[in-house]
Amino acid sequence: MELNQIINPANKVYSRPALLSENTMHYCPGCSHGVVHKIIAELIDEMGQQENTIGVAPVGCAVFAYNYIDVDWVEAAHGRAPALATAVKRLNPEKLVFTYQGDGDISAIGTAETIHAANRGENIAIIFINNGIYGMTGGQMAPTTLEGQKTATTPYGRRVDLNGYPLAISTLLAQLDGTCYVTRQAVHTAAAARKAKSAIKKAFQNALAGRGTSVVEIVGTCSSGWKLSPRASNAWMEENMFEKYPLGDLKNADVEK
């Protein structure tokens, strides 16, 4: 069959999500943020929530998320997204409210806001991209940085005696009574990205139905911070990140009931 017979609108099975703007994303080549943006844009469209969604953007590389996904957004100060989302959701209880946060945002400067929003059981979805590093500011150590991992501020590798242990904040959040769903996913393969999409869908449904706080952690790569190619970053992530941050559900109130 000739290419021009195949490339025909009737045969289209995958297109650029309608809710992704035409802007070129500023992310580095291969950055996981782009894949997660795409999934969120697809889901909001498929769930018919474009007019009913308010995202809360972080400080970190995803600070310009509002330029890429065509829904309403507010921009939080660094780490404060769950506090801002609390206000947005309480004032607009019928809206789909979600935060989008990096590991530095959620588990360093924003730890208090995150834990207390989740402990209050705010009806929001928290989308958390864990790339184990501060990407935006040039690859410094984050609380999530692995033991031995080299960063700009741990040039000889993270030392537990000096820097403490890597923080698995989703595991902590799963212990809180306010969370209904906590899961850890990835987007490095098509199969993983499909599962991540179902997880984010469930989190959005929970937020709409008022079931409490949902947290979807996406273990992702930061090839610039890690100083590896995007392909090598995926391999490094599978080999190293998944041991400390294993994929799968940490809490699913539906199933437990």
Next chain:
Amino acid sequence: MAKVHGAVVIDEERCKGCDLCVAACPTKVLLLKDKEVNNRGYHYAYMAQPEACIGCSSCAIVCPDACIEVYRVVEK
């Protein structure tokens, strides 16, 4: 037996040459251009072996910049 034909259309100017689609393709359809670059200077992805495409969308799903459209025909 039904035969599946696939094809992708890549937005070459949007592509950042990250190589993740190349890695994701189960039938080794895609490669990055060896010499040519787009306006941003990236070696963009292209169908090096179009006849092997099965339209599975794996490349499009992992593409961080949403550059890939996928087409699929099942010939009975």
